[in-house]
Amino acid sequence: MAATGKPILEARALGLKFGAVEALKDVSVRVEAGSVHALIGPNGAGKSSLLNCLSGFYHPWTGAVLFEGRDISATQPPERARLGIGRTFQGIQTYPSMTARENILSGFHIRMRGGVFAGLFRTPASVRQEEEMTARAEAIIDFLELEQDRHRVVGDMSYGLRKRVDLGRALALDPKVLVMDEPMAGMSPEEKGDLARFILDIRDHFGIPVVLVEHDMDVVMDISDRVTVLEFGHVIADGSPAEVTRDPRVIAAYLGGDAATEDAA
Amino acid sequence: MRPTGIWFSSFAAEARTLDTRRSRIWLAIGLAALVVLPLAGAPRLIGEMTNLYISLIAVCGLYVTVGMAGQINIAQSAFVGVGAFTTAKLSNLGVPVWIVIPAAALVTGGFSVLFALPAARVKGFYLALTTLAAQVMFPIVILALPMSWLGGLVGMPVMPPMLFGLNLGTPTGLYFLGLIFAALAVWTTYNLQASRIGRAFRAVHDNDSAAGVMGIPVTRIKIEAFFAGALYAGVAGAILAYMLQFVTVSSFTLFASVWYLGMLIVGGLHSPLGPILGVVFVTLAQDGLHNIGNAILQSGSGLGGGAVFAASSVVLGLCILAALIFEPRGLAHIWHQLMTAFRLWPFPQN
Numbered sequence: 001m002a003a004t005g006k007p008i009l010e011a012r013a014l015g016l017k018f019g020a021v022e023a024l025k026d027v028s029v030r031v032e033a034g035s036v037h038a039l040i041g042p043n044g045a046g047k048s049s050l051l052n053c054l055s056g057f058y059h060p061w062t063g064a065v066l067f068e069g070r071d072i073s074a075t076q077p078p079e080r081a082r083l084g085i086g087r088t089f090q091g092i093q094t095y096p097s098m099t100a101r102e103n104i105l106s107g108f109h110i111r112m113r114g115g116v117f118a119g120l121f122r123t124p125a126s127v128r129q130e131e132e133m134t135a136r137a138e139a140i141i142d143f144l145e146l147e148q149d150r151h152r153v154v155g156d157m158s159y160g161l162r163k164r165v166d167l168g169r170a171l172a173l174d175p176k177v178l179v180m181d182e183p184m185a186g187m188s189p190e191e192k193g194d195l196a197r198f199i200l201d202i203r204d205h206f207g208i209p210v211v212l213v214e215h216d217m218d219v220v221m222d223i224s225d226r227v228t229v230l231e232f233g234h235v236i237a238d239g240s241p242a243e244v245t246r247d248p249r250v251i252a253a254y255l256g257g258d259a260a261t262e263d264a265a
Numbered sequence: 266m267r268p269t270g271i272w273f274s275s276f277a278a279e280a281r282t283l284d285t286r287r288s289r290i291w292l293a294i295g296l297a298a299l300v301v302l303p304l305a306g307a308p309r310l311i312g313e314m315t316n317l318y319i320s321l322i323a324v325c326g327l328y329v330t331v332g333m334a335g336q337i338n339i340a341q342s343a344f345v346g347v348g349a350f351t352t353a354k355l356s357n358l359g360v361p362v363w364i365v366i367p368a369a370a371l372v373t374g375g376f377s378v379l380f381a382l383p384a385a386r387v388k389g390f391y392l393a394l395t396t397l398a399a400q401v402m403f404p405i406v407i408l409a410l411p412m413s414w415l416g417g418l419v420g421m422p423v424m425p426p427m428l429f430g431l432n433l434g435t436p437t438g439l440y441f442l443g444l445i446f447a448a449l450a451v452w453t454t455y456n457l458q459a460s461r462i463g464r465a466f467r468a469v470h471d472n473d474s475a476a477g478v479m480g481i482p483v484t485r486i487k488i489e490a491f492f493a494g495a496l497y498a499g500v501a502g503a504i505l506a507y508m509l510q511f512v513t514v515s516s517f518t519l520f521a522s523v524w525y526l527g528m529l530i531v532g533g534l535h536s537p538l539g540p541i542l543g544v545v546f547v548t549l550a551q552d553g554l555h556n557i558g559n560a561i562l563q564s565g566s567g568l569g570g571g572a573v574f575a576a577s578s579v580v581l582g583l584c585i586l587a588a589l590i591f592e593p594r595g596l597a598h599i600w601h602q603l604m605t606a607f608r609l610w611p612f613p614q615n
């Protein structure tokens with residue numbers, strides 16, 4: 001899939017420290033419209049720190065996060081959601097006491113109107129809006145094939161289904177870019193296959209670029225348009241999956257080969 | 266789970282609380298029975314039922330704050346007190362009942378925001394202590410204010426509620442006032458559960474950091490949860506004030522706050538059915554134990570009134586403990602399971 005070349009989300013020379021540990025050092029990443037962009041690297045390379053800088057959990061010490069060319073480094077997570085950065089989480093971060101559909105509907109919070117009194121008295125406007133949003137939630141349920149489980153409480157669901165509900169909730173934000181933190185971790189091969197298909201459909205049918213951190217190299221190499229490799233808080237390679245797999249520093253980082261490191265240096 | 270053969274042709278029909286004809290008929294029968302009850306019932310029963318309605322309104326509010334939004338509140342009785350004192354003050358100024366009740370709700374809501382502000386910063390156990398401070402400060406503040414404001418130590422008389430020249434201050438009048446507002450409380454609680462703001466409350470309860478990333482302003486939502494819950498407390502306080510005809514700080518104790526919380530926990534924290542079942546069950550249990558206690562007192566067993574009162578509190582406390590241990594999801598969960606089993610019969614559940 002050809003990327004258009006226009007960056008939608010950009011990290012520019014990010015630096016982040018936790019005490020003496022430099023989690024990120026001069027990290028720059030450009031996520032282009034219409035692409036699946038993977039961030040990979042060994043444990044502790046700074047992938048999750050970078051992701052958290054993009055979604056507003058962490059604020060970088062130096063550098064800037066740009067969204068559609070605008071500096072958003074100082075904004076908080078709810079504001080980034082309003083701007084159009086959707087996010088799914090590592091592990092399970094759905095709302096367990098709510099049904100699948102309610103989880104997805106809660107993602108529409110920023111698109112809906114009405115406060116405490118509209119909720120208490122079920123005003124005609126809130127009923128109309130509820131109906132309209134339920135129809136939109138059903139479209140997401142349809143896309144993610146969750147029809148059988150729409151009224152099930154998420155706390156009773158399997159891991160793979162919960163991850164799918166998490167994705168549905170992020171899609172309800174109507175995001176301009178989707179940030180996914182280890183979406184495949186802990187999934188069975190079948191669940192991974194399903195999710196990979198959903199990610200490609202999100203890119204192709206919804207036109208939403210996806211940034212993901214992932215450990216499963218087969219998946220990453222199969223679905224990504226671009227891969228950025230991090231090690232010890234640095235970017236060591238950036239390019240197409242084929243380019244990255246040939247890079248000696250990447251091979252060294254993953255295989256720990258000394259010879260390769262010396263070659264690259 | 267809905268039984269087979271029930272289907273809907275629009276999302277609005279599906280979203281209705283009373284989604285089937287049968288449920289609407291049952292509700293109508295139940296309400297009709299409650300409406301004719303004062304014609305048949307003894308004065309004592311009418312008084313008991315009015316008390317039950319007042320507790321139900323307060324516990325519905327607690328369900329919103331604690332059950333939906335997960336913000337622990339052990340000051341609901343103080344909030345009921347704010348509603349009661351507002352009612353006393355306004356009724357003495359000659360304000361009619363149909364303004365007093367909404368005004369009491371709004372004043373209590375506004376007051377709760379003051380104590381909700383710490384909820385923006387603290388969670389769980391620490392929030393419990395903050396609301397405890399609200400409960401403890403309530404009598405201190407009332408007593409410290411000049412006598413002419415809220416009556417101080419003596420308390421304040423409450424003028425009877427008059428509507429179109431009709432005195433609602435009679436036991437029957439208060440019964441219907443309580444019934445109408447209890448029905449309104451239950452209706453609004455169900456509405457809130459399935460609304461944008463109710464989902465935001467529940468999202469913050471379940472996972473507040475994920476809720477923030479989903480664009481939900483967590484701090485604001487927590488404060489609104491206190492505000493919404495206190496609206497109910499204000500209404501409960503207004504009706505209680507009209508019933509007592511005289512309000513003093515000693516009517517709004519930590520003890521009552523803990524009982525409201527106990528009723529909610531016994532009933533269940535995850536369904537609007539929880540407050541209803543909890544209030545009915547605990548009120549019946551309190552009443553039953555009270556009767557047993559009286560019987561013991563009169564049987565000449567030599568036990569004093571103090572001992573019997575203490576024993577009934579201990580038994581009720583054990584009920585709550587048992588509910589927490591055996592079914593932390595409350596009576597509402599047991600009810601839903603029974604309904605599912607009934608619909609699936611003769612097939613086993615799961």
